[in-house]
Amino acid sequence: MSLVGAKVLRKEDPRLLSGTGTYVDDLSPAQCAFASFVTSAEAHATIDAIDVRAALAIPGVLAVYTAADFTDYPDLPGGLPTLERPALARNTVRFVGEPVAVVVAEDRYIAADAVAAVTVSYSPLKVMTTIEDATAGDSVPLFPRHGSNVITIVPTMDDLEKELAKCHGRASLHIVNQRCAAVPIEPMAVLADWKPDGLTVWATFQAPHHLRNYLATWLDIPQMNCRVVAPDVGGGFGSKIVWYPELFIAPVISKLLRRPVKFAQTRTEAMMQMAHGRDQVHDIEVGYEKDGTIKALRLIVSQNLGAYGDPTGLGLAVLTTWMAAGAYRIPKVSTSFRTVVTNTTPVAAYRGAGRPEAAYSIERIVDQVARQTGLDPAVVRQRNFIPPSAFPYETHNEAVVYDSADFPAALAECLRIVDYDAVRAEQKARRNDPSKPLLGIGLSCWLEIAGFGPNGSLEGFGHLASWESAQVRIQPDGSAIVYSGSSPHGQGHETMLSQIASDELGISFDRIKVITGDTAAVLQGIGTMGSRGAPTAGSAVKVASSRVLTRAKRIAAHLLEAAEEDLEVVDDAFNVKGSPGKKVSWGDVAWASFQPLRIPPELQAGSLEERLFQESPNFSYPSGAYACVVEIDRETGDVTIRDMVLVDDCGTVINPLLAEGQVHGGVAQGIAQALYEGVSYDSSTGQPVTANLLDYLVPSAADLPDYKVGRTTTLCPNNPLGAKGIGESGSVGAPPAVINAIVDALSEFGVDHIDMPATPEKIWKAMKSGGNS
């Protein structure tokens, strides 16, 4: 029986359910000291003085360090020239929460006392938290050497004004894709232990080899002496592939104090220091014909980078503009973007990273075309879909060639599950019945770029390469260890990769162990992000396993004195087809594989091992059709999601249980963005007003609906598994479905658009003002 495609329970769960998982803060080596950061209380200021004397006087305080102690070390990696970020703020602070000094103490309580005892004097500078403020005439540059707060501009060659003007009609929207916080339930944590024979760093991180590569360079030590371990990682969602100061500072402190040093962020610190996501402003305009077909699309993107240019943050708008046209065949597409620094927490990847922003705008504008033409939103989508026969489909950007999809089938399945016509009929009936809540239905036929694996695709974000590694190693007893360079944080790699290896090797699932996240054990690796786990790491394990099996068959044939092609692997044994009883167990083959006297002469001892760096010729393009049905209280503007239908196409499904879990989680974050979440700042002072979980509304079980899941399948032709990835799908597809439903429900008030998060207050105001708020 094939395990790929089967609902297999997770290997990870027994330890995580019994409290025996190991997260970074669970580790507590002897003599471990605790670090805590003094952070900027100002959003933009010069540092006049730092007085650490009172802190040093506290019993149990070991040291206090400032930028002056790190002059031997370079700035943090990845910054653009003129936009350098030092590990600790030097002279200037640019956002509230930016680390200014670090204290080290015997425990976290004393460290907190010491942080409170450090006095920093500032001279405030002009605060700019929005793109508008940072680009206004009276703005001042955050980086005087750069001279402007606009960091990159990628203009369009043609603004398509001519094409747009020729169309029957034009539709445009000004769209704010608000800033969100990733909020993995485990905040950042790092433990560094510098010993004479080398450094070990345990970090809650999505890409341990990536960190190892940069950390060793930064510290100027050879990589062989720099081991990074990502143990159990409590969620990431993109926020744990960022060069945070603590990752670099902790090893230095450990070296100076000759003790292990740990830093474990509080949530309030995390809300200010972990990178945020989204924060784009779009101006989108399309030209359409009477029948709803869209002839031209123009998307102008502005990206708020926050205070520093994170390598991923700088690339978000690239991905957004790549995916601007979504699932639609639009003859002319024009995109442009600019990135702008502001006095806010830096922006980097958050689940979807640039693609939710693209999907949201195209799906909103398609609804606006439906509104203006009087056509049904489903019909407008059907009339504009790229047809299944048109794949591979070359888009407006040469880097982007959609692999495969069947958009009409996905939408049809979605409409069937949600019972679209019945909802429309009910909606019509309710229009004249003020005793009932407003009813709206929203669609989202989304598509995203994933499977980051093609050569060059991750190098642009600072990674070593874009392949993913696998190593399959048969033990002498016939059990197998699979090493993967893709280090997970909840995705279930131990289970998913075991399923793939089990199918390929013919070794039972329970006799396969997956090891990830330790640079001393895993040969090399890239990481887990961009929905690449199954397409890249999964494919690597598949290919490596099949190569091991080929050699194992040669040994088995040798032992059985049979022909290789006559062998089949069943139940951990090699059987000669048609000769019942003539077989040798996997364990016997494995044992023999280490004994030169028992293997074919052309093989060497230990040959049942394969290492592979799996490359991909193209990205993958997961897609789907979602529908959301909302009810809105006419008195309060409160939204209830009555139905949430999710039809996904992720190509080959390795484990439907895990795939569904990924969709649910992504959709929950998508609904959260649509209805609840948004990082905000006081624009005059730059103080964050959502710096804890009281003020930043992460939804609970009571706030979210049940999900109805459907599936269509078009295989990805670009990897051996046919898998497209599923980690980000929900967060890409859900926000437009929810907002389209709300705008649909509010249509009788003349409301064309409502910005996220669609709070009851915003909706209530929109109902009162007819959308002119």
Add this chain to the structure above:
Amino acid sequence: MSTITRNVTVSMTINGQSITRTIDARTLLVHFIREHARLTGTHVGCDTSNCGACSIMIDGESAKSCTVLAVQADGCSITTIEGLSGPYNGMSAVQEGFRQCHGLQCGYCTPGMVMAATSLLNEIPDPSEEQIRSGLEGNLCRCTGYQMIVESVRWAVEHPAP
């Protein structure tokens, strides 16, 4: 700024084992459990008692151990995730329900979620979906979207320990 610390001696029973330590009086119960008793299954996910990753039971009642001082638990009987047991390879029906229904992904919120669910079933043995959702309102999960957690709790209801 000067700090005044006062050491106190506290005794409690955690998962049936008594423990006595002299600690800084301001030590939170969650840090007592994690750093003095060295039971690290109970996690810390926020500083405003919103997330519930630190959920435990004090004398059988559900509590968030980040909002309780260790001294307040002096003389109490504490149950943490490590203290649960049952017929499913040593795990309770709630724990097994989470495994069967994929009620966890990264696992960080899971111990608190399992403790809150266990406590919920002690109070309401056969909860509706709505009761489960409102009963777990004080525990945040960022991975699952909650539906599979609700199903996990229902699994436990439908598979009472023999």
